[in-house]
Amino acid sequence: MSNDDRAPTAPRRDFLGMAVGASATAVAAAIGYPVARFVEPRPMPSSGPTLVGKVEDFALGTGKTVLVDEKPVLLLRSADGHFRAFSAICTHLQCVVGYSAERNQIECPCHKGVYSVEGVNIAGPPPRPLEELVVSVREGSVIVSEA
């Protein structure tokens, strides 16, 4: 041992430096990891089949947008009373689409995307058909559920 024990020797100083660095890293990780996990958004539980209204709320040959789990869903009712439901979110850049009764098609105002009433992309930038949802009618109530 040196007789000056106030000035650590170089190896001892290296060791202390490493110990301080390692502890600081450990503390940063112990704080950082839980915080990162906390901030990470939670998956939204789906509420399952959703009652969106009575059959009479949907006129024949028109479309109406309803909310399912806060997401817009376009319900189309054909002239013969048959229902179909599509996610109203454009497959291009996710604007909200609407039904045009005049042209009997689904239109996206953002970049002039067009879908048929079958949800198939027929013009403009959309790369894919609209996502379809399942509609069932039980005792006069219209119920929408994910496919």
Add this chain to the structure above:
Amino acid sequence: MMGTDGQGSSWLGARIGWDAIRATLSAQRVARRNFSHFLGGITLLLFLLEVGSGVLVLLYYRPDVAQAHASLERIVGEVPYGDLIRNVHAWSSDLLVLSLVAHMFTVVVRGSFRSPRELSWWSGQALLVLCIGLAFTGAILPWSQEAYLQARVGSELARYVPFVGNWLHHFLRGGDEVTSSTLQHAFGFHVAALPAAVTALIFLHLFFVQRRAATTPRDDDAPTMPVYPDFLVRQAAAWTATFVVVMTLAIFAQRSVGVAADPRLPSVVGARPPWYFLAFHHVVRVAPRDLLGMDGARFLVAAMCGVGLAVVALPLLDRRGSRLTAYLAWIFLLACALLSAYALT
């Protein structure tokens, strides 16, 4: 008053030791420089105005999808001077982005990013990213039709960022979809996490700049001036002018609050992003669906990320602060200006 020279015996001056402070500031000298060197200080003032007006708006704003827009209408319609304070917040946010971009641009053209100023450059880049984050989250808070649309499309484009896109998309939405969680998440980041991070980074940035007194490499033998009074008087003049511009806009140019968001309504026809994304918006709009076998929008986002990375790596790519970099910066700026003008027609 402590402003007058030689009045160290004033009541306040005696208590804070003004004479000693003044002596230190007069002894320190900085380079005598042109207006572009005051853009950083202007940006700082605009941030402080954002904090001040933001804290006030926060007293009435309600971060809830059912109430957000109505609370904003109450702020601008009923609360005394609410429209003024909200206008200050909205206008300074635009001017803040403008002065940040101008600040960065002049740094590039002067070549002041190069060694040994890398740390100033990188801390500045981080500030730019965080301020764009503030603008993005702030634009969601009114929960108007435009806000809802911007949250949808902005986060969707973020999905195309290479490697981290899916994570970023999920993170910006506060979930998989744009819902009430998106507003809640954006609110927390906008009023707490991001302002705190920006404040910390501003200190770091100023520290780095201060340690490497940011004179341009080309005029190392430029004339200097004392910090007090010459430099501080100029800084105060720049701040006063900025304040006058903000107040004039806030008083005479009302910012709209839009109509409350209804996710069931089709998106607004001809909606546009904030002005600093107009050029990109226009390119995405006119680009073909396929570019080099990739989805058009995905390709463009990846290309922009490439440009962004090159900008961050600038001190490593261009070690001398060459003319070429300055010319490229000018071309990029002019191209963006032209594209933005097209986007408006």
